[in-house]
Amino acid sequence: MGYVDEVIDLVVKKNSSEPEFIQAVKEVLESLRPVIDANEETYRREALLERLVEPDRLFKFKVPWVDDKGNVQVNIGYRVQFNNAIGPYKGGLRFHPSVYTGIIKFLGFEQIFKNSLTGLPIGGGKGGSDFDPKGKSDREVMAFCQSFITELYKYIGADVDVPAGDIGVGGREIGYMYGQYKKITGLYEGVLTGKGLTYGGSLARTEATGYGLLYLTEEMLKCNNNDIKGKVVAISGSGNVAIYATQKAHQLGAKVVTLSDSNGWIYDPEGIDVAAVKEIKEVKRGRIKDYLNYRPNAKYTEGKGVWSVKCDIALPCATQNELDLDDAKQLVANGCFAVAEGANMPTTLEATEYLQKNGVLFAPGKAANAGGVATSALEMTQNSERLSWTFEEVDAKLQQIMVNIFHNLSDAADRYNVPGNYVTGANIAGFEKVATAMTAQGIW
Structure with missing residues (x-):
């Protein structure tokens, strides 16, 4: 049995109740066979794939909050910090009833390669909750977001882990969470992206x-x-x-x-x-x-x-x-x-x-929808430099990043003799950068 098959079997056995995560790992590793086979001895010795498919850490926590009727509700919050070989953990927060550990792990794993493809120094992470903002009042959403970040704030930071929005998390939710983070820590930093334009957000992030x-x-x-x-x-x-x-x-x-x-x-x-x-x-x-x-x-x-x-x-x-x-x-x-x-x-x-x-x-999505996280990283840059770029400046950078992503994945597909297979090309292009960084940094 080859190294890829061994690791896939390991993931299936250890994560049998998480079909989305298994699907994501299979899709990525199967397409990486040409790269892994060419470097099998080194990767196996360093257990590189085993380290790649296992998150650095995964947080699960309760989120109690009070609804408009005065009743206490309890949801579950999650954050996976998957891999920071090339930069701080970066990935959205999803508020949706379908959220559970397997969804968060699948999204975090995909985020590693998506973020790598942008060419920007950001690692892979993801988070969220089974809370459903639909049908909730603004006050209820605020109560939930404040309780959620009261636990999550301990594990994030501008140079540690920078969450953003995803399904169910827009500007309203980011605003409530940022306000609570700032109140607890006393820090005005670029710890969340997708912020409002009046307090550190980036033009063109919504689009x-x-x-x-x-x-x-x-x-x-x-x-x-x-x-x-x-x-x-x-x-x-x-x-x-x-x-x-x-x-x-x-x-x-x-x-x-x-x-x-x-x-x-x-x-x-x-x-x-x-x-x-x-x-x-x-x-x-x-x-x-x-x-x-x-x-x-x-x-x-x-x-x-x-x-x-x-x-x-x-x-x-x-x-x-x-x-x-x-x-x-x-x-x-x-x-x-x-x-x-x-x-x-x-x-x-x-x-x-x-x-x-x-x-x-x-x-594939890790390439085609990378514009959101790419612009989040541009928001992080603006926050660090205390600058605000125009819409046209951000949009031009975004367009160039997306054009570069396509050419990088197309070139990777050509190099490994699968021209036109952009799924394989995207996975290879994203993986190579992360694998090189992991190898250079030793076993951690």
Whole structure:
């Protein structure tokens, strides 16, 4: 049995109740076989893979808070600090009922390689809670966030671990947590990113993941003799990533015709009205079906089905494993030629393999959605220097980072004789930097 297989077996045995984490490890290690086989003796001697798949530390803690009826509620909080070989731990906080140890570990593991791909000095981490901010008042969200950070503050810092937002954690939640961190520690530092513009936030951070997704997609098409202009795009989700991916796609001359949420999805053949969606989601905190109040000619469908629409490009921006094998078959049958992941691991392994085998250009999330964390790192830089860059400055840096990411992963795929396999290329490009740093720093 080879080294890769041994480590995968070890992960499966030790983490049998965490399917998402196992899936992420398998996907990465399988694609790294060419690199690992070429360096097996060194990596095995140093137990490099065993150290890579085991987090440096994992925190789990209770989060008690008082609701508007005066009742005490108790949620669970998590933070995984996975690997800091190339910089402080960096990764978002997710507030969602689905959050448990396996989700946090899968996201933290993926974050190692995503952060490495940006070319910036940030390591991999992730965190969150099973708290659901939907339907909660601002006061309840504040109470929860203050209790959450009262425990988490002990383990984070501007040069230690810098959390950001993720699903369920936007500017409101970051603000409440930052205020509590500052109150407890007395420190005004760049410990959280995604902050408001009046207290250390970065312009273009809100748009960054969605914009970055389109910058990488555009470059991928250019390098494959195609153009995003005039293409029909299907997008899932209706949160931050989906909204700004839609906005940037329209700016680049494409037409986005779908968005979705956990209840259902909309189809607007004339092109999604971004202003309407922003009002629904960012102002009213409503559901995507409310879109019909703005565009009555659009169609709303309960449940799943967003990938059944005929499109040229598909951008899954909702959640993990949302695009399965049947969806992939529908996309191929309808002529879709490019898929780029705006969410973390939104495509199942079987669907990814099917898309690749059928000639669909496929950009994995750790590369395609790295714009958010890249701009978070730019926010950290501005905080450290006590500077504030213009929107245009940040956006230009973001675009260059995403273009560089694509070329780095494409070059890695070429070097290991799998041209066009951007999943393998992204994993190799991200891994090589981390592995070199781990080896140089000795056993820790």
